[in-house]
Amino acid sequence: MYWLAMLTMLIDHVGLVFFPTDPAWRIAGRLAFPIYAYALYMGYTRTRNMRSYMLAFDVHRPNVIWTLLASLLALAAASRMKHWVAVSGLYVLTALFMELSQMDYGAYGLLLVLIYRYTRSYMMIAVHFVLNVVYDMVHHANIQHFSLLSSILIVCFATGESGFYRRVPRWLWRSFYPVHLAVIALIRIWP
Template structure:
């Protein structure tokens, strides 16, 4: 699978997940299918670090979309424009990127501070109550650390996801299925290069789902 195909799979499964969460919360199939999306997005954060021409611009872009996604996220899932107890997933991905950017830049020269700062990013995600919290940041780190060992990386991901799922909710076990399309990834960009589409889709689709739910119910 190409990068664009894998991203489209992530977007589609995310949409299915959010439709289920907002409209059909008692139907688990939507959430099961949706478990594939988050590991795929974490994988792309680690891939993006390798392909970006500017880590600073990449971080800035993620943080910008974190900010503009917060109101649609709060409206869609909490029915209010401001819900400080939960932050959208872009914040998690931003902190995941920050963690691997630190490791990428400083791990060889200054290993102890680099590891401590990466851990701090995971802890900050938990303190801020970002979607998926520390787990999401660590997942990005896992994909980054095993970028050259795909099979081994998927095994570590599966074990890590299984342990986390048994502690927090067994439906998350299905996220391990994301390992199959990731292993099928061929490293090529693919036909589509809709970079900003994938960023904008998150806040836009949440706002649309909120409005449809508001009108329908």
């Protein structure tokens, strides 16, 4: 599944840079973020060393790395809180911060991570569908509905039993985002 996330992110970014008027590239890219959000949650549940888990780099606008980092920090902080009111308040403040700072996906990104945190099986798909409907109503982004396919794949294949869920080498998983963006940038500016 992580291979699919990397491939669809690459397709999305190639389309954004080289074929901006063709929506098919962006549709394929809608599969990537939910898988990354799920991977973030799964990584969070399986690590004991938060310092070694966090990685972000400076950009001019808060990109998806910042969205995932803010979501991870919210999960970590919430796990230290005892009362559901405090946890809810933390999530609301984090969502507002993400929206006001104009992070990629904004509150949608955090809510999707929370869907993976608090729901299972077909409920995950249903709540993700509702999130997409609300997001579409607010942002007029019907392309986001294609992201639901990722949650369906996660529900069907997240057991690790399938060959579809093969592990990506850690070095490749961590370096893919900055490396593929650098390659796209070099291709774009090459004379």
